Amino acid sequence: MSALLKSLVGASEKSARIAQLCRQEEALFQLLIEEKTGTDKNKKFVQDFKTLADVLIQEVIKHDVGKEFPELHGHICGEESNKFENSLGETLVVQVCTTQRDTASLLFKILDRNQPAAELLAAAIHQEVALQDPALDTVALAIPPERLAIWIDPIDSTNQYIRGQASVAPIGGICPSGLRSALVLIGAYDRSSGDPVLGVINEPFFREDPLTHRWQGVYHWGISYQGTSLCSLSRPPLRPEPSVVLSRSETPAIQRVLRPLYGERLLFASGAGYKMLCVILGLAEAYVLSEGSTFKWDSCAPHAILRALGGGMVDLEAALQAWRAGQRGALPELTYSQPAGGAVGAERWANRGGLVAFMHREHLEVVLATLATAAL
Ligand code: 2IP
Numbered sequence: 001m002s003a004l005l006k007s008l009v010g011a012s013e014k015s016a017r018i019a020q021l022c023r024q025e026e027a028l029f030q031l032l033i034e035e036k037t038g039t040d041k042n043k044k045f046v047q048d049f050k051t052l053a054d055v056l057i058q059e060v061i062k063h064d065v066g067k068e069f070p071e072l073h074g075h076i077c078g079e080e081s082n083k084f085e086n087s088l089g090e091t092l093v094v095q096v097c098t099t100q101r102d103t104a105s106l107l108f109k110i111l112d113r114n115q116p117a118a119e120l121l122a123a124a125i126h127q128e129v130a131l132q133d134p135a136l137d138t139v140a141l142a143i144p145p146e147r148l149a150i151w152i153d154p155i156d157s158t159n160q161y162i163r164g165q166a167s168v169a170p171i172g173g174i175c176p177s178g179l180r181s182a183l184v185l186i187g188a189y190d191r192s193s194g195d196p197v198l199g200v201i202n203e204p205f206f207r208e209d210p211l212t213h214r215w216q217g218v219y220h221w222g223i224s225y226q227g228t229s230l231c232s233l234s235r236p237p238l239r240p241e242p243s244v245v246l247s248r249s250e251t252p253a254i255q256r257v258l259r260p261l262y263g264e265r266l267l268f269a270s271g272a273g274y275k276m277l278c279v280i281l282g283l284a285e286a287y288v289l290s291e292g293s294t295f296k297w298d299s300c301a302p303h304a305i306l307r308a309l310g311g312g313m314v315d316l317e318a319a320l321q322a323w324r325a326g327q328r329g330a331l332p333e334l335t336y337s338q339p340a341g342g343a344v345g346a347e348r349w350a351n352r353g354g355l356v357a358f359m360h361r362e363h364l365e366v367v368l369a370t371l372a373t374a375a376l
Pocket residue numbers: 042044079153155156157158159247248249269270271272273293294295298
């Protein structure tokens with residue numbers, strides 16, 4: 001298990017470096033934006049961008065992890081398609097080639113013959129990442145990789161990544177917007193049960209060095225499998241004055257119902273993954289989302305970490321239904337192996353019933369009891 005965990009952490013570190021590089025080289029970054037079209041379009045945004053950085057990172061993770069674990073071949077999926085259209089209208093398939101030179105020449109075509117950009121990226125893609133983290137060596141849990149599959153969100157909170165605000169003052173410990181909410185999310189789930197098993201969250205824009213102005217990142221991981229839980233973080237306490245974090249586009253009805261429960265501690269932030277991370281870090285007791293605007297690749301990694309710490313993530317619609325029917329035992333958590341029936345494109349993998357991410361079961365119950373009796 002230690003080998004798979006190390007591989008996923010290593011892939012997240014390489015991904016973070018590529019994300020930083022694309023942001024740090026403003027000229028490079030401007031080259032990399034392309035508008036999403038067709039059924040892959042996230043219906044939430046009028047203008048939704050995917051970046052070459054997104055596509056590249058996903059392919060790098062697929063390539064590096066797939067090479068080490070052939071059992072995972074065909075079971076590593078993500079948000080992005082690896083087809084990219086350059087400004088000449090040519091559709092090219094983004095992939096990591098055997099040599100740095102070959103990758104550079106493929107990127108040269110994708111990047112409209114921009115040699116420096118292609119070489120910079122190819123070097124980052126083929127760079128060896130040396131992990132210096134003894135904690136990773138102590139993980140002695142055997143999970144056969146052939147039982148797992150992987151969801152990747154190469155960059156979550158793309159809008160904030162593109163906007164690129166470096167310093168946004170936190171409110172109640174939570175950054176409402178900015179680069180801090182751009183995360184790399186890699187989650188593994190059990191192919192047969194669909195349960196989340198292993199999660200890695202990498203924060204590429206955790207801190208900006210005041211002297212060099214270079215970004216420093218940080219990563220977190222968690223494993224929850226057949227009763228064994230391991231995590232790089234410790235379980236945060238349930239605070240006497242809990243807070244909730246919501247999307248800025250959360251419905252007025254939900255905000256109105258939750259307001260009496262939290263008062264001033266009803267907070268807003270960008271990025272689905274970032275809001276889940278806030279619950280993991282104990283900056284919020286819950287993240288409530290009433291709409292189907294997140295996807296399996298958003299929630300798998302944070303969900304695995306939440307479970308490793310004794311928390312979880314329920315399907316809001318299903319949990320409310322169960323709660324109203326008097327069910328007080330296990331509530332329906334999100335699972336990751338089944339597409340939604342009757343949907344097409346990215347929608348197949350949407351968490352359609354919304355969600356609640358929580359750390360403490362007693363707090364989840366407070367949220368459900370409040371929502372279940374409200375007129376929504
Ligand atoms: C998005 C991103 C958005 C989020 C949306 C996700 O993923 O995390 O920020 O909306 O649900 O699907 P919000 O910020 O309102 O929570 P991506 O950036 O990968 O498209």
